[in-house]
Amino acid sequence: MNELNVFLFNTLLFSLFFNAGISLYGIFARPSLIKKIIALTIFSDTANVLAIVVGYRTWPSPEQSPIPPVITTTNPTTEDIARFASQAVDPLPQALVLTAIVIGLAVTLFLVFLTLQVYRLYGTTDVRRVAKLRG
Amino acid sequence: MRIKKLLVLSSLIILVLTFSLAFTKGALGYYPLPLPGVRTLAYWYLITTLNPRYPSFTAMSPEAVTAIVWDYRGLDTLFETAVFFLAIVGALALARGISLKKALDNANNKDNGKGLSLICKTATRLLTPLIIAVSASIALHGHLTPGGGFQGGSAAAVAPLLILVIFSVYFLLSKGVAEKPMLVLRTAGLIGIYLTALAAVLIGLVTGLNAYVFQNQPKLDAPVGIPAQVSNALISGTLFFFNLSEYLAVASGFTLVFMLLSIPEEIVRSFISGEAHE
Numbered sequence: 001m002n003e004l005n006v007f008l009f010n011t012l013l014f015s016l017f018f019n020a021g022i023s024l025y026g027i028f029a030r031p032s033l034i035k036k037i038i039a040l041t042i043f044s045d046t047a048n049v050l051a052i053v054v055g056y057r058t059w060p061s062p063e064q065s066p067i068p069p070v071i072t073t074t075n076p077t078t079e080d081i082a083r084f085a086s087q088a089v090d091p092l093p094q095a096l097v098l099t100a101i102v103i104g105l106a107v108t109l110f111l112v113f114l115t116l117q118v119y120r121l122y123g124t125t126d127v128r129r130v131a132k133l134r135g
Numbered sequence: 136m137r138i139k140k141l142l143v144l145s146s147l148i149i150l151v152l153t154f155s156l157a158f159t160k161g162a163l164g165y166y167p168l169p170l171p172g173v174r175t176l177a178y179w180y181l182i183t184t185l186n187p188r189y190p191s192f193t194a195m196s197p198e199a200v201t202a203i204v205w206d207y208r209g210l211d212t213l214f215e216t217a218v219f220f221l222a223i224v225g226a227l228a229l230a231r232g233i234s235l236k237k238a239l240d241n242a243n244n245k246d247n248g249k250g251l252s253l254i255c256k257t258a259t260r261l262l263t264p265l266i267i268a269v270s271a272s273i274a275l276h277g278h279l280t281p282g283g284g285f286q287g288g289s290a291a292a293v294a295p296l297l298i299l300v301i302f303s304v305y306f307l308l309s310k311g312v313a314e315k316p317m318l319v320l321r322t323a324g325l326i327g328i329y330l331t332a333l334a335a336v337l338i339g340l341v342t343g344l345n346a347y348v349f350q351n352q353p354k355l356d357a358p359v360g361i362p363a364q365v366s367n368a369l370i371s372g373t374l375f376f377f378n379l380s381e382y383l384a385v386a387s388g389f390t391l392v393f394m395l396l397s398i399p400e401e402i403v404r405s406f407i408s409g410e411a412h413e
Contacts, residue, residue, distance in 0.1 A: 006167045014155040021151035029143055054163055060171045070281060071185050071197035074369045081186055090177035091184075091199035098204060099215045102285045102385070106222035109392050113226040116396065120403060 005058075012053065020046045033115040033125040037108060044104045048097045055090030069094065180207065191355045195363035196278045196371035204283065205377045209349040213332060216381070220325065223388045230395045233406045249303040259301045266294040274382035278371040284378040288385025295390045299397045307394065317391040324384025331376040335359045349373075 023046060026039025057066050069091035071084050119125050122133055160166065173181070183192040184199040194202035204212050250256060274287025298307050330337075332349050339346025339359045346359040351372040353360035361372035 002168075009168055010155075010159040013158045014151075017151045017154045017158070020154075021147045024150070025143065025147055029140075055173075055177070056169050057173055058169045058171050068281065069181060069184075069199035071199075074185075074197060074279070076185060076197075078188070081182055085178055085181040088173075088181050088199070090173045091180055091203055092177055094200045095203040095208065098200065098283070098285060099212060102289070103215060103218050103222075105289065105389075106219040109389070109396075110222040110226050113229050113392070113396060117229050120400070120407060 016046055016050050016053070031126045031128050033118065033127060033130075036127075037111050037115065040111070041104065041108055044100065048100055051093040051097050051100075055093035057089055060086055190352065193352060194371065194374070195352055195369070196374050197369075198278055198280065200281070201278050201283050201374055201378070202371075205374050206349075206351045206372075209332070209351075209377075213328070213349070216325075216328060216384075220321075220384075220388065223321075223392055226392050226395065230398075233395070233398060233403055250306070251301045255301045259297050263294045263297065266297070267291055270294075270386070271382070274378050275375070277378035278374040279369065284381025285385055287378070287382045289389065291382070291386035292389030292393065296393050299393055304394060304397045304399075312390065312394075314391065314394070317387045317394070320387035321384050321391065324380045324382070324387065327380030328377060328384065331373050331380060334361060334373060334376075 020043060023039045023043035027036050027043065030036060030039065059065055064087050066089045067084075067087045069088040071080070073080060076084070115125055118130060122130055124130060163169075172178070180199055180203060183189050184194055184202045185197045186193045187195075194206035196202040196206070270287045270291035270293075272287075273282035273290055274284050277283030277287065295307060295312060335346040335350035335357070336348055338344075339357070342359065344359050345357045347354070347357055350357060350359065351361060351374065352363065363369060363372050
């Protein structure tokens with residue numbers, strides 16, 4: 001069972017970096033600005049999933065699964081808090097991912113706007129042709 | 136050209152393999168599986184997030200993520216909000232001189248026959264209030280359940296986006312959702328965030344007690360705090376107000392950018408060429 005879990009976890013990590021590699025290829029090698037933006041969003045999503053993986057914990061015991069970092073009662077006793085802390089996953093990566101997603105959304109909107117303006121002014125989103133333009 | 140392609144490909148393959156090897160062999164600090172416990176910092180966050188036994192450390196919010204975002208690491212979020220709004224300001228600056236109002240006036244754009252079919256329009260009419268209600272619930276319960284101002288605001292911005300696609304930007308304008316009101320709402324949200332961040336300091340100035348910027352609950356050397364409960368309902372001090380302000384700011388900011396993105400091409404071209412001639 002443990003070997004299977006290790007295999008699955010390693011596959012997850014490898015697929016994340018494989019995904020990052022494909023999106024980096026998209027950012028570097030594709031000439032279209034729109035495709036660069038799409039690849040950039042895939043790259044940032046991959047980084048976010050990696051951050052979530054960093055905050056994960058294995059099952060504390062075979063009966064207890066990890067739970068989201070949310071206390072389900074507004075008036076917890078000491079036992080509630082102790083049980084919560086023994087089961088909940090790390091909340092800090094989730095908070096970082098939350099901010100990263102919002103910044104990513106805003107930056108993507110800005111980039112889309114920039115690309116639209118480039119297209120309006122030059123009639124193309126191909127960086128090779130934009131780079132050759134003079135004046 | 137061929138060598139360049141090979142170079143890119145091989146460097147990417149090396150990158151992927153190196154990182155995968157490093158991370159599967161313990162670069163995350165554990166090997167081979169995640170530990171059954173959490174890091175000490177995470178444990179500290181988890182036991183203090185809603186714990187009346189530690190009155191000077193707790194954030195009084197059952198949602199540990201929101202507690203970190205707006206209390207423990209609140210300054211980070213403040214500057215992150217600044218980045219977010221700088222991006223929107225940048226988009227607005229790129230669209231300077233393009234007035235939606237003028238575009239609405241000068242052409243025969245008041246035609247309401249624009250947009251997709253009647254089925255789409257009716258479905259949108261039914262869905263839009265639901266989207267707004269759900270997004271408000273996400274934002275206002277942000278200190279209790281997963282969610283918060285950012286998520287609620289982004290969800291709320293879907294409603295004007297749907298209207299933009301299914302009706303037209305002129306329909307949205309005729310309903311009063313224009314640049315100016317959105318800018319006012321966004322500014323109101325930002326002012327709300329800054330006032331909430333300074334709330335404890337303002338109370339401290341009035342009462343003469345010690346207080347910090349971004350303070351939520353009373354601390355040992357700063358007895359000023361925002362009440363965690365209002366008539367037995369948990370509002371987690373400043374977190375509720377942060378979420379509310381952020382909701383307004385994010386929703387209106389995104390709506391503004393979506394509207395600017397959806398201005399018809401010929402109108403933008405006329406503005407751009409007009410600029411060139413002047």
